[in-house]
Amino acid sequence: xxxxxxxxxxxxxxxxxxxxxxxxxxxxxxxxxxxxxxxxxxxxxxxxxxxxxxxxxxxxxxxxxxxxxxxxxxxxxxxxxxxxxxxxxxxxxxxxxxxxxxxxxxxxxxxxxxxxxxxxxxxxxxxxxxxxxxxxxxxxxxxxxxxxxxxxxxxxxxxxxxxxxxxxxxxxxxxxxxxxxxxxxxxxxxxxxxxxxxxxxxxxxxxxxxxxxxxxxxxxxxxxxxxxxxxxxxxxxxxxxxxxxxxxxxxxxxxxxxxxxxxxxxxxxxxxxxxxxxxxxxxxxxxxxxxxxxxxxxxxxxxxxxxxxxxxxxxxxxxxxxxxxxxxxxxxxxxxxxxx
Amino acid sequence: xxxxxxxxxxxxxxxxxxxxxxxxxxxxxxxxxxxxxxxxxxxxxxxxxxxxxxxxxxxxxxxxxxxxxxxxxxxxxxxxxxxxxxxxxxxxxxxxxxxxxxxxxxxxxxxxxxxxxxxxxxxxxxxxxxxxxxxxxxxxxxxxxxxxxxxxxxxxxxxxxxxxxxxxxxxxxxxxxxxxxxxxxxxxxxxxxxxxxxxxxxxxxxxxxxxxxxxxxxxxxxxxxxxxxxxxxxxxxxxxxxxxxxxxxxxxxxxxxxxxxxxxxxxxxxxxxxxxxxxxxxxxxxxxxxxxxxxxxxxxxxxxxxxxxxxxx
Amino acid sequence: xxxxxxxxxxxxxxxxxxxxxxxxxxxxxxxxxxxxxxxxxxxxxxxxxxxxxxxxxxxxxxxxxxxxxxxxxxxxxxxxxxxxxxxxxxxxxxxxxxxxxxxxxxxxxxxxxxxxxxxxxxxxxxxxxxxxxxxxxxxxxxxxxxxxxxxxxxxxxxxxxxxxxxxxxxxxxxxxxxxxxxxxxxxxxxxxxxxxxxxxxxxxxxxxxxxxxxxxxxxxxxxxxxxxxxxxxxxxxxxxxxxxxxxxxxxxxxxxxxxxxxxxxxxxxxxxxxxxxxxxxxxxxxxxxxxxxxxxxxxxxxxxxxxxxxxxxxxxxxxxxxxxxxxxxxxxxxx
Numbered sequence: 003x004x005x006x007x008x009x010x011x012x013x014x015x016x017x018x019x020x021x022x023x024x025x026x027x028x029x030x031x032x033x034x035x036x037x038x039x040x041x042x043x044x045x046x047x048x049x050x051x052x053x054x055x056x057x058x059x060x061x062x063x064x065x066x067x068x069x070x071x072x073x074x075x076x077x078x079x080x081x082x083x084x085x086x087x088x089x090x091x092x093x094x095x096x097x098x099x100x101x102x103x104x105x106x107x108x109x110x111x112x113x114x115x116x117x118x119x120x121x122x123x124x125x126x127x128x129x130x131x132x133x134x135x136x137x138x139x140x141x142x143x144x145x146x147x148x149x150x151x152x153x154x155x156x157x158x159x160x161x162x163x164x165x166x167x168x169x170x171x172x173x174x175x176x177x178x179x180x181x182x183x184x185x186x187x188x189x190x191x192x193x194x195x196x197x198x199x200x201x202x203x204x205x206x207x208x209x210x211x212x213x214x215x216x217x218x219x220x221x222x223x224x225x226x227x228x229x230x231x232x233x234x235x236x237x238x239x240x241x242x243x244x245x246x247x248x249x250x251x252x253x254x255x256x257x258x259x260x261x262x263x264x265x266x267x268x269x270x271x272x273x274x275x276x277x278x279x280x281x282x283x284x285x286x287x288x289x290x291x292x293x294x295x296x297x298x299x300x301x302x303x304x305x306x307x308x309x310x311x312x313x314x315x316x317x318x319x320x321x322x323x324x325x326x327x328x329x330x331x332x333x334x335x336x337x338x339x340x341x342x
Numbered sequence: 343x344x345x346x347x348x349x350x351x352x353x354x355x356x357x358x359x360x361x362x363x364x365x366x367x368x369x370x371x372x373x374x375x376x377x378x379x380x381x382x383x384x385x386x387x388x389x390x391x392x393x394x395x396x397x398x399x400x401x402x403x404x405x406x407x408x409x410x411x412x413x414x415x416x417x418x419x420x421x422x423x424x425x426x427x428x429x430x431x432x433x434x435x436x437x438x439x440x441x442x443x444x445x446x447x448x449x450x451x452x453x454x455x456x457x458x459x460x461x462x463x464x465x466x467x468x469x470x471x472x473x474x475x476x477x478x479x480x481x482x483x484x485x486x487x488x489x490x491x492x493x494x495x496x497x498x499x500x501x502x503x504x505x506x507x508x509x510x511x512x513x514x515x516x517x518x519x520x521x522x523x524x525x526x527x528x529x530x531x532x533x534x535x536x537x538x539x540x541x542x543x544x545x546x547x548x549x550x551x552x553x554x555x556x557x558x559x560x561x562x563x564x565x566x567x568x569x570x571x572x573x574x575x576x577x578x579x580x581x582x583x584x585x586x587x588x589x590x591x592x593x594x595x596x597x598x599x600x601x602x603x604x605x606x607x608x609x610x611x612x613x614x615x616x617x618x619x620x621x622x623x624x625x626x627x628x629x630x631x632x633x634x635x636x637x638x639x640x641x642x643x644x645x646x647x648x649x650x651x652x653x654x655x
Numbered sequence: 656x657x658x659x660x661x662x663x664x665x666x667x668x669x670x671x672x673x674x675x676x677x678x679x680x681x682x683x684x685x686x687x688x689x690x691x692x693x694x695x696x697x698x699x700x701x702x703x704x705x706x707x708x709x710x711x712x713x714x715x716x717x718x719x720x721x722x723x724x725x726x727x728x729x730x731x732x733x734x735x736x737x738x739x740x741x742x743x744x745x746x747x748x749x750x751x752x753x754x755x756x757x758x759x760x761x762x763x764x765x766x767x768x769x770x771x772x773x774x775x776x777x778x779x780x781x782x783x784x785x786x787x788x789x790x791x792x793x794x795x796x797x798x799x800x801x802x803x804x805x806x807x808x809x810x811x812x813x814x815x816x817x818x819x820x821x822x823x824x825x826x827x828x829x830x831x832x833x834x835x836x837x838x839x840x841x842x843x844x845x846x847x848x849x850x851x852x853x854x855x856x857x858x859x860x861x862x863x864x865x866x867x868x869x870x871x872x873x874x875x876x877x878x879x880x881x882x883x884x885x886x887x888x889x890x891x892x893x894x895x896x897x898x899x900x901x902x903x904x905x906x907x908x909x910x911x912x913x914x915x916x917x918x919x920x921x922x923x924x925x926x927x928x929x930x931x932x933x934x935x936x937x938x939x940x941x942x943x944x945x946x947x948x949x950x951x952x953x954x955x956x957x958x959x960x961x962x963x964x965x966x967x968x969x970x971x972x973x974x975x976x977x978x979x980x981x982x983x984x985x986x987x988x989x990x
Binding site: 073074177179180207208209210211212213215216219220234236237238240241242260264274275277278279280281282283284285286287288289290291293 | 697893
């Protein structure tokens with residue numbers, strides 16, 4: 003089955019590919035990526051500028067899972083949209099397998115990067131049969147005749163653990179977990195290298211969430227996939243990721259290997275996020291995480307470190323100068339904090 | 343292959359050998375029987391649908407059903423009253439008009455004109471309005487601003503006056519009435535399809551299609567359009583009723599369908615001189631018009647209820 | 656005597672395909688001043704239960720109970736008018752989505768004071784003073800000015816704080832909170848939960864907290880009732896439930912969540928296979944048997960709500976079996 007799946011879509015050798023390719027090869031690299039939106043502008047008026055994603059640089063090694071966490075409005079979904087070619091970056095670029103995304107053909111991009119979205123109720127067109135939905139990538143890329151497509155749909159259904167008869171059903175006839183399996187089958191039928199998972203389990207019940215997480219892990223091992231895993235559930239993130247990036251107001255404030263971030267978080271925002279994750283341990287109560295107000299207006303970010311109005315440790319320097327994201331004392335992560 | 347077996351096991355365990363009464367979400371009854379149950383559970387929809395079907399059957403079978411030629415003038419038998427009148431006769435069930443033409447036959451043939459005008463005008467305006475609305479809703483921004491401006495301009499025009507003015511320039515005929523109404527009644531299609539498309543634009547399945555590199559026509563025609571047809575069918579019925587009434591209005595004012603065609607509006611116009619002494623001359627086509635428009639509106643309201651959230655899933 | 660006692664509470668809803676038995680004969684009680692968590696997945700009937708208690712069920716729903724007693728008042732027998740007299744005054748509700756629960760065209764002050772004035776608890780001036788006091792208590796700065804603001808001028812977290820203040824306006828005996836933090840970010844969730852727990856303990860109000868998140872339950876609940884397919888399948892004081900989960904569903908739920916430090920990262924999680932059964936039509940026997948690792952022939956008969964320890968009950972034929980033999984693959988329990 004794998005041979006069939008990988009036969010057509012396996013990326014050919016690219017002249018742009020990293021010459022140091024090997025086990026440490028970078029599947030996805032974000033180079034100073036930014037996205038600004040104009041708010042409230044009309045035909046003749048000039049609106050305010052919102053930096054949804056601001057100067058984000060990140061490398062995701064092949065075959066690894068990079069987690070991306072942050073509160074709603076921090077820019078993580080905009081980031082995902084840029085990687086999928088749904089919005090064009092305002093500045094900077096993305097390298098996918100070493101090839102720049104800017105100016106790339108959407109169809110070529112689609113063979114390398116595929117999404118799994120959050121809401122399985124809106125990610126499948128309710129008027130199409132499951133078979134049509136899963137085979138859509140093949141149809142769009144004119145791969146195979148109808149018989150071959152049907153066979154590959156059957157293989158994908160089997161792979162994601164759905165019964166064969168699901169092919170003839172409509173999304174409305176499936177449960178949330180089953181729909182998310184369909185979305186996964188659609189994303190993987192082209193055998194992409196990189197899968198952008200945008201909160202893939204947050205709309206599901208916990209018992210179903212575990213099924214989907216297991217499936218994602220199995221598929222990653224089987225096909226050597228690289229995941230960018232966006233989530234707000236820190237327990238899930240800790241279970242799944244190899245590396246983790248924490249976003250706040252459009253910027254990455256801390257990034258590093260899982261063990262380091264969960265073991266010894268450096269940025270006060272990361273610390274607060276970890277403290278506010280409520281594990282099922284009775285008797286501990288709800289911790290006082292000491293964050294003041296809520297996230298400021300992204301269109302009007304604070305001066306200096308964007309986190310300083312909420313930071314329990316902020317000093318004068320935090321209000322005036324913005325810390326840069328840099329490595330600290332030789333460990334494997336980067337953090338943007340004056341006090342780290 | 344290990345992984346597929348394990349995941350298959352998980353997902354399909356519920357459908358497996360364990361007790362049959364529990365488990366899978368029950369498969370809904372076949373779509374057709376569910377639909378018929380819903381249609382006939384809704385009284386307004388049932389009545390509307392039946393009346394519309396009767397009208398369609400009459401229009402198709404007019405040559406068979408009509409007892410006389412609707413254009414044959416029998417001057418000797420002018421203004422014969424209907425059968426229930428003391429001087430009525432069974433040879434002209436609904437009597438005859440001022441030229442001695444059989445009123446029932448004219449009424450039956452008139453159904454054809456009303457239905458054709460309603461259907462074709464609604465289809466033309468549907469194509470125009472839906473195209474504009476979907477483009478405005480999908481692209482937003484400047485496209486939306488321009489199209490919304492066009493829609494607003496159109497809404498600012500009084501339909502009857504504009505139609506009258508244009509019809510008087512071009513001269514009234516069945517064809518001009520259809521084209522005119524088709525060009526004037528697209529506003530509701532545009533407004534409805536724009537707002538529904540706006541909601542769909544950000545659905546994840548549209549995103550999924552875009553990431554796959556689907557072409558724009560594919561996305562608009564295959565992903566967006568099937569999901570707005572429910573709303574559009576409702577608008578089509580409403581605009582059909584609207585077009586039928588407008589045709590009657592224009593014909594009544596002499597700017598629509600021209601004699602001797604048996605349009606209901608024209609029949610009312612031709613009979614208006616007699617309305618105090620032979621009120622049935624205008625009552626009969628008036629009632630026919632009322633019933634047809636009522637039926638189409640009932641059908642539209644019913645379809646809207648069926649389409650409402652929760653109505654289908 | 657318990658503040659609220661429900662025995663054999665049922666909610667039936669007519670749907671296209673028949674009757675949906677949303678709540679299928681549940682028993683529970685709430686003591687004065689305690690926090691009871693109703694926990695379960697979507698469709699388990701937890702929200703229907705809360706709506707039934709508040710008298711806010713959809714009109715076509717049918718509510719029956721052997722006993723539904725709120726401080727001596729039979730909630731199944733009272734008129735709509737008497738209901739209205741209880742709502743807001745003695746029972747209050749906090750909804751999941753504060754933006755839709757607050758009316759966008761009235762000021763916060765108007766909405767906060769409404770129940771207070773409707774139940775004639777004091778003058779307009781008293782109401783305003785109490786509103787300001789409560790807003791300050793829920794951690795909203797410049798409370799007096801906030802009273803003249805509209806809901807859209809606040810962020811999600813602040814709106815939920817306002818909802819909590821609103822629920823407390825008339826010093827109710829019981830607050831029903833239906834997933835009040837699900838729509839919020841984790842950092843805000845922690846702050847709101849902490850506030851809610853503090854206020855609940857300080858004011859002695861009983862709270863029924865409805866959630867799907869076992870992490871939240873562990874941190875705030877005094878007692879827990881786990882719901883599945885319209886039934887309470889396990890009820891216990893919080894530490895006992897987490898130490899000795901006795902229904903296979905509870906155990907499954909607990910082992911589904913990756914536990915930091917206990918579940919090896921990247922390992923397979925213990926998923927509960929299959930999906931929730933349909934509750935349309937007659938449901939016989941244990942509703943979990945199609946997903947249960949222990950299921951046997953006798954699970955086709957409805958299991959008793961077996962008492963295990965003081966206050967610990969589980970609706971399973973095997974609830975009294977020692978855990979180790981009940982599930983061989985049970986992961987270490989979370990202490």
